[in-house]
Amino acid sequence: MLMNMKELLKVAYKHNFAVGSFNVANSEFVRVVIEAAEEKNAPAIIQIHPNEIELVGDEFIAYVREKCRNTKVPMAIHLDHGSSVKDVMRAIRNGYTSVMIDASHASFEDNISITKEVVKIAHDVNVSVEAELGTIGSNEGSSEGGADEILYTDPEDAKRFVEETGIDTLAVAIGTSHGQYKHAGKPKLRLDLLEEINHRVGIPLVLHGGSDNKDEEISQTYLHGIAKINLSTDMKSAFFGEMRRFLTEQQEAYEPDVIMPSARKAAQKVVKQKMDLFNSTNKAHLYFS
Ligand SMILES: [Zn+2]
Numbered sequence: 001m002l003m004n005m006k007e008l009l010k011v012a013y014k015h016n017f018a019v020g021s022f023n024v025a026n027s028e029f030v031r032v033v034i035e036a037a038e039e040k041n042a043p044a045i046i047q048i049h050p051n052e053i054e055l056v057g058d059e060f061i062a063y064v065r066e067k068c069r070n071t072k073v074p075m076a077i078h079l080d081h082g083s084s085v086k087d088v089m090r091a092i093r094n095g096y097t098s099v100m101i102d103a104s105h106a107s108f109e110d111n112i113s114i115t116k117e118v119v120k121i122a123h124d125v126n127v128s129v130e131a132e133l134g135t136i137g138s139n140e141g142s143s144e145g146g147a148d149e150i151l152y153t154d155p156e157d158a159k160r161f162v163e164e165t166g167i168d169t170l171a172v173a174i175g176t177s178h179g180q181y182k183h184a185g186k187p188k189l190r191l192d193l194l195e196e197i198n199h200r201v202g203i204p205l206v207l208h209g210g211s212d213n214k215d216e217e218i219s220q221t222y223l224h225g226i227a228k229i230n231l232s233t234d235m236k237s238a239f240f241g242e243m244r245r246f247l248t249e250q251q252e253a254y255e256p257d258v259i260m261p262s263a264r265k266a267a268q269k270v271v272k273q274k275m276d277l278f279n280s281t282n283k284a285h286l287y288f289s
Pocket residue numbers: 081136144178208209230
């Protein structure tokens with residue numbers, strides 16, 4: 001079942017769980033996410049970054065829509081880190097049900113005005129909008145960008161930002177970074193700050209850079225307003241790690257063996273663990289009652 005993200009996250013926010021939002025850049029990952037979601041009976045989001053749409057091409061979204069429409073679980077297709085109105089328009093034309101506009105690098109006032117413009121366009125055609133305030137860090141191996149230094153989201157700014165823009169969901173900076181914390185120190189999430197932001201804004205919040213954080217910390221976030229957790233690195237590392245192992249071992253491998261169930265399974269294992277961790281396992285029924 002394909003729906004917009006506002007509807008998807010409303011239920012998660014109310015019932016204190018977070019929906020995993022997984023970056024895909026080929027059909028293998030679409031299968032990974034959908035099969036895991038159906039097995040876990042969990043809602044899920046497939047998200048595509050502007051870099052990823054360059055890899056797969058616009059036509060790919062017709063396939064993703066068809067797959068999502070045929071699932072038994074609630075799904076949304078979301079633009080990850082759109083950086084311009086052009087990115088957003090392209091996503092809407094392609095059939096995404098949700099978009100992110102990330103103007104967090106701009107001044108506060110500019111962020112408000114760009115985001116407002118996107119909200120106007122998207123809401124007219126029933127597409128939900130995520131925006132970002134504060135800056136999420138960037139680690140090695142991430143193509144998603146982010147800042148060298150994290151600027152934490154200010155709760156009072158968040159309140160004004162949400163009120164003025166009319167967004168459906170807000171990505172907050174509370175100490176996470178994109179990518180893997182290989183060399184950088186693992187951050188401690190500012191749960192106190194999250195609690196305060198949630199208290200002030202009252203809309204579902206989004207955690208970016210959900211890979212590689214401590215499980216005990218992640219499992220606190222959805223008790224304080226996080227309704228969507230973005231995940232890319234952990235899932236992709238599992239997939240490509242297994243792919244490398246398989247191809248090294250099986251030098252003669254060719255299709256169909258090389259379209260490896262083992263790599264898909266390795267990634268699926270991670271996705272399913274995350275669904276348990278985010279408390280979204282067995283929550284699909286909440287959307288049908
Ligand atoms: Zn992000």
